[in-house]
Amino acid sequence: MKYCKDCEPAQENHFVAYLSVVLDYISQPLFNIMELLFKSTAEAISSRVSIPFMQLMVFLGFAHFSERPDSKDTLRTKCFWEEAERRGIKMREFKMGLIKDSFIAEYKGKRISFDGLPRGEEGESGAIDWMDNKGIMKIKFLKEDLPVARGGVAFTKKKALKIFNEITKPVITKPNLGSRSRHTLIHIDTPEKLIYGFEKAKKLSPLVVIEEELRGYLFRATLVNSKLVGVVRRDQPEVTGDGIHTLQELMDKENERAERKGPIFHKIIIDPDAEVELKREGIKMEDIPAAHKVITFSQKTSRGIGGTTTEVTDLIHPENVKMLEKLGAYLKDPLVGVDLIIEKIEEPWYTEQHCGIIECNSLPFIDLHHYPLFGKPNNVAGKLWDFAMPESKGK
Numbered sequence: 001m002k003y004c005k006d007c008e009p010a011q012e013n014h015f016v017a018y019l020s021v022v023l024d025y026i027s028q029p030l031f032n033i034m035e036l037l038f039k040s041t042a043e044a045i046s047s048r049v050s051i052p053f054m055q056l057m058v059f060l061g062f063a064h065f066s067e068r069p070d071s072k073d074t075l076r077t078k079c080f081w082e083e084a085e086r087r088g089i090k091m092r093e094f095k096m097g098l099i100k101d102s103f104i105a106e107y108k109g110k111r112i113s114f115d116g117l118p119r120g121e122e123g124e125s126g127a128i129d130w131m132d133n134k135g136i137m138k139i140k141f142l143k144e145d146l147p148v149a150r151g152g153v154a155f156t157k158k159k160a161l162k163i164f165n166e167i168t169k170p171v172i173t174k175p176n177l178g179s180r181s182r183h184t185l186i187h188i189d190t191p192e193k194l195i196y197g198f199e200k201a202k203k204l205s206p207l208v209v210i211e212e213e214l215r216g217y218l219f220r221a222t223l224v225n226s227k228l229v230g231v232v233r234r235d236q237p238e239v240t241g242d243g244i245h246t247l248q249e250l251m252d253k254e255n256e257r258a259e260r261k262g263p264i265f266h267k268i269i270i271d272p273d274a275e276v277e278l279k280r281e282g283i284k285m286e287d288i289p290a291a292h293k294v295i296t297f298s299q300k301t302s303r304g305i306g307g308t309t310t311e312v313t314d315l316i317h318p319e320n321v322k323m324l325e326k327l328g329a330y331l332k333d334p335l336v337g338v339d340l341i342i343e344k345i346e347e348p349w350y351t352e353q354h355c356g357i358i359e360c361n362s363l364p365f366i367d368l369h370h371y372p373l374f375g376k377p378n379n380v381a382g383k384l385w386d387f388a389m390p391e392s393k394g395k
Helices: 014-059 075-087 134-143 157-166 191-202 247-255 272-281 318-331 380-388
Strands: 064-066 090-096 099-107 110-115 151-154 171-175 185-188 208-212 217-224 227-235 238-240 294-296 308-311 335-342 356-361
Touching (some): 014 064, 014 090, 014 099, 075 090, 075 099, 075 380, 134 356, 151 157, 171 191, 191 208, 217 318, 217 380, 227 380, 238 247, 318 335
Antiparallel strands (some): 064 090, 090 099, 099 110, 151 208, 171 185, 171 208, 217 227, 335 356
């Protein structure tokens, strides 16, 4: 698999990603019928079958258990595993070929199995089938008076251009499913840029979202059992001018920050994408930015390319908490990550004209709250375990 900068923060095999989306579209109607017919039976036997199946595969030598996180595990896995160990919960990860991120957790005789992150005894809600689908999400949220950007979903360039011509510029393009900022393009204000962004997103999904670009900062809110448990601001790689030093000097100074030596945060680099961004901003590395002027080096917020995070849970306005928890109650899913763009998280969302929810994630990167560059860490993994395995609470 070749490295793809558009896939940051985590690399994705384009062919596999595209194929999985296509198969999902094809198979979903059949799965919906099967779920309707057999859901009660499946729920009754799933917890009884999954663990014996894992144990059988290990016994036969087709798979193995890992007793500790390793270098291939994500930071998301590591932070909730570490919290489990702190509470005395015994964790094992089941690995069989390409299958990973399947776990067994045991505490005082109680055992649960789950994929990715624990979701409690009730498991997934019906919204899991569509919450990652940005096109469907937008339609449903509009009906619930939840803020979203105007736009639509296109399969062809012709439809993409039609949507582009009907909404306010600038716009953004992104894959319709499972993007997590991969292959997303912002600041699109011409048909030529629209086609470029459409083709970029098309590498991961047959359908492409074209929508108005919202204004403000990108925030990740995490909901557990429909309650807001954490909010983190995600910033692009950037520096702030002081009216004295050149952009090169400001970047070099920022890169000296100890936290940027990895493995979570990384140095800001100048690559072709950064050159495009700086050209858009009309500045060169030898220029001296004015005091307080923020210069960004990328359209992305990924930590892997120099982006930063700030924990802001204590700053969010009560009306924004109310709106997000309304969303959580509507989805009825025990674990949801919500990406929200808003200028001031400490002000009510309805006072801004260009704020909105851009996507939901059924398997959110809760590590964003655990390892912020700025602000105090927020133990979201602990709050998730409080819900999924309340017997361990207070350990």
